[in-house]
Amino acid sequence: MLPSEVEAKTIIPTLRSLIAKKLVNTYHLPQQKVAELLGITQAAVSNYIREVRGVSASLEGSEEVQKLVDEIVKAILQGVDQLTLMKKFNDAVATIKAKRLMCGLHQKLEPDLDVEKCHICSPNA
Known part of the structure; x- marks a missing residue:
């Protein structure tokens, strides 16, 4: 599995989820408005809020990722x-990849991958 596939399947939905939750729960924006701002459907926002999709515990718990989310929310x-x-x-996606925050997710999706030897996403690779 290519890193860009992992990015599309996990990183982007997780970022959208964290951003949507912050906009709805902290700033009290309506789900429809958040959907318009993020270019997704209201149903997707609802799923993110209910944590039906777009949740990666390893990224959600990362202080670094929270800072990136806060920057995006502020910009919005x-x-x-x-x-x-x-x-x-x-x-934000590039930072997550460069800081190897995606490696654990990649290994979960592809258990045979030796993430210690993989440096494809590293800036100097």
Whole structure:
């Protein structure tokens, strides 16, 4: 499985979930508004809030990931344009990969992968 597949299956949904939960639970934005801001459906936001999908405990518990989520939420609340928001999201994913926060998830999806020998996502790989 390619790192980009792991990113698409776990990292992006987890980030969206954490962002959606913060916008709804902390800032009391309606689910429909959050859906519009994130470019997803209201049903997806509902699933994120209920933790039916998009949850990765290892990422959710990471202080580093929470900081990235807070930056994105702040940008959303400030009303940044779509390109700026996409860049912040992309930078967050790149940081998660570069800091090897995705490696454990990758190994869960692909148990035979030796993550100690893999440095594909490292900035100097």
